[in-house]
Amino acid sequence: MLDTGFTLIREKGYAATRVDDICAAAGVTKGGFFHHFRSKEDWAAAVAAHWGEVTSSLFADAPYRDLADPLDRVLGYVDFRHMILQGSTAEFTCVAGTLVQEIHLESPAIRAAAAAAIFGHAETLVADIAEARAAHCPQADWSPESLAAFTQAALQGAFVLAKAKGGPDTARAIVDHLRRHVEMLFGVPHGSGGLKAGAGH
Amino acid sequence: MLDTGFTLIREKGYAATRVDDICAAAGVTKGGFFHHFRSKEDWAAAVAAHWGEVTSSLFADAPYRDLADPLDRVLGYVDFRHMILQGSTAEFTCVAGTLVQEIHLESPAIRAAAAAAIFGHAETLVADIAEARAAHCPQADWSPESLAAFTQAALQGAFVLAKAKGGPDTARAIVDHLRRHVEMLFGVPHGSGGLKAGAGH
DNA sequence: ACAAACATACCAACCGGTCGGTATCTTTGA
DNA sequence: TCAAAGATACCGACCGGTTGGTATGTTTGT
Numbered sequence: 001m002l003d004t005g006f007t008l009i010r011e012k013g014y015a016a017t018r019v020d021d022i023c024a025a026a027g028v029t030k031g032g033f034f035h036h037f038r039s040k041e042d043w044a045a046a047v048a049a050h051w052g053e054v055t056s057s058l059f060a061d062a063p064y065r066d067l068a069d070p071l072d073r074v075l076g077y078v079d080f081r082h083m084i085l086q087g088s089t090a091e092f093t094c095v096a097g098t099l100v101q102e103i104h105l106e107s108p109a110i111r112a113a114a115a116a117a118i119f120g121h122a123e124t125l126v127a128d129i130a131e132a133r134a135a136h137c138p139q140a141d142w143s144p145e146s147l148a149a150f151t152q153a154a155l156q157g158a159f160v161l162a163k164a165k166g167g168p169d170t171a172r173a174i175v176d177h178l179r180r181h182v183e184m185l186f187g188v189p190h191g192s193g194g195l196k197a198g199a200g201h
Numbered sequence: 202m203l204d205t206g207f208t209l210i211r212e213k214g215y216a217a218t219r220v221d222d223i224c225a226a227a228g229v230t231k232g233g234f235f236h237h238f239r240s241k242e243d244w245a246a247a248v249a250a251h252w253g254e255v256t257s258s259l260f261a262d263a264p265y266r267d268l269a270d271p272l273d274r275v276l277g278y279v280d281f282r283h284m285i286l287q288g289s290t291a292e293f294t295c296v297a298g299t300l301v302q303e304i305h306l307e308s309p310a311i312r313a314a315a316a317a318a319i320f321g322h323a324e325t326l327v328a329d330i331a332e333a334r335a336a337h338c339p340q341a342d343w344s345p346e347s348l349a350a351f352t353q354a355a356l357q358g359a360f361v362l363a364k365a366k367g368g369p370d371t372a373r374a375i376v377d378h379l380r381r382h383v384e385m386l387f388g389v390p391h392g393s394g395g396l397k398a399g400a401g402h
Numbered sequence: 403a404c405a406a407a408c409a410t411a412c413c414a415a416c417c418g419g420t421c422g423g424t425a426t427c428t429t430t431g432a
Numbered sequence: 433t434c435a436a437a438g439a440t441a442c443c444g445a446c447c448g449g450t451t452g453g454t455a456t457g458t459t460t461g462t
Binding site for chain 1: 406
């Protein structure tokens with residue numbers, strides 16, 4: 001019921017998703033739905049929270065997490081995001097970003113849950129960025145938090161442009177620029193290291 | 202009727218905006234509304250097209266456009282975007298981005314109009330970027346188009362994070378990183394030149 | 403036995419869109 | 433010149449399918 005929310009919200013948005021759609025997709029009836037959720041809004045907030053958990057474990061278990069060097073992990077993160085930009089927009093775009101863009105002023109509960117997913121994910125990057133910064137450019141005039149936020153903005157924006165264009169190509173070019181940004185900040189030559197080499201794109 | 206659409210869509214999104222809301226805000230009746238637009242969808246597509254025109258003239262008339270050096274114009278653009286990040290999210294976020302994120306799969310007409318506004322705006326940056334690239338780094342391995350797209354992604358993403366956080370502060374920090382990205386690409390020292398100096402933020 | 407987990411039937415409000423009608427402006431013809 | 437004819441702009445009551453939510457019954461696990 002929460003998982004089907006991912007598809008529904010990414011395909012139709014929150015307001016256009018009907019409770020009956022959710023029931024049909026999840027194989028339950030309306031009575032069952034309202035047994036578990038006080039309202040449609042309550043459901044959407046739960047979906048956002050669930051999205052945060054699912055993505056959390058996706059990135060925690062990703063192979064780049066095992067790299068020894070913190071900068072490799074940061075670049076590995078960017079490359080991993082590049083890699084998962086595949087299929088239709090409904091497959092790779094962000095549920096939390098879609099929700100928050102649509103209802104940020106109408107539903108504080110959904111907004112808060114989606115914001116927690118987004119900024120909670122950004123938070124997981126901060127430690128690696130801080131370590132890499134200390135090792136490569138301790139005098140830099142930017143904070144680890146601001147770079148983490150910038151990566152999330154570039155990705156969320158990549159999703160918006162991908163939806164406008166209808167495919168992942170534009171988004172991949174944007175993530176390429178994001179990688180270049182990280183490389184330049186840390187003073188590493190373009191294209192070196194990371195999981196990207198040999199991935200063939 | 203088109204202008205009120207900017208506020209409505211930014212505050213409630215497309216699906217949650219009722220035709221009655223539009224009529225009340227614009228001071229017309231339902232009959233009048235459907236006299237000018239075949240459907241609500243038709244109206245939204247017109248709003249997206251109008252948004253493209255309004256932003257087009259906003260940036261065409263901005264002061265940074267008069268700068269002689271192409272790189273100054275590119276940096277001036279980024280600084281201008283930084284400057285207009287003021288007030289509530291409903292005042293500075295992008296109508297086309299909001300629309301496309303919500304209905305890209307449900308309404309091809311709205312998607313196309315919003316995409317035209319976004320990529321049409323990006324297109325206006327390409328000439329300046331190409332000139333600056335030729336002057337400062339003709340061997341660079343990135344295209345003017347890809348950088349233009351990257352700026353739009355960073356901005357659209359900044360809007361998403363701003364909506365999640367509830368104010369423009371996060372968005373400004375993201376645009377700061379965007380400026381740094383442009384500076385590094387063109388090899389200029391951080392914080393030099395442009396309209397930002399003395400603007401006091 | 404009993405509460406949690408469903409299902410069925412139903413409702414009242416809502417909402418996009420229609421329709422007959424009116425007021426005003428433009429064109430036409432003699 | 434001016435009235436008949438037609439086009440355009442606009443109004444607001446109304447329609448009927450939709451929708452989030454409820455009330456009540458049934459099944460299931462312990």
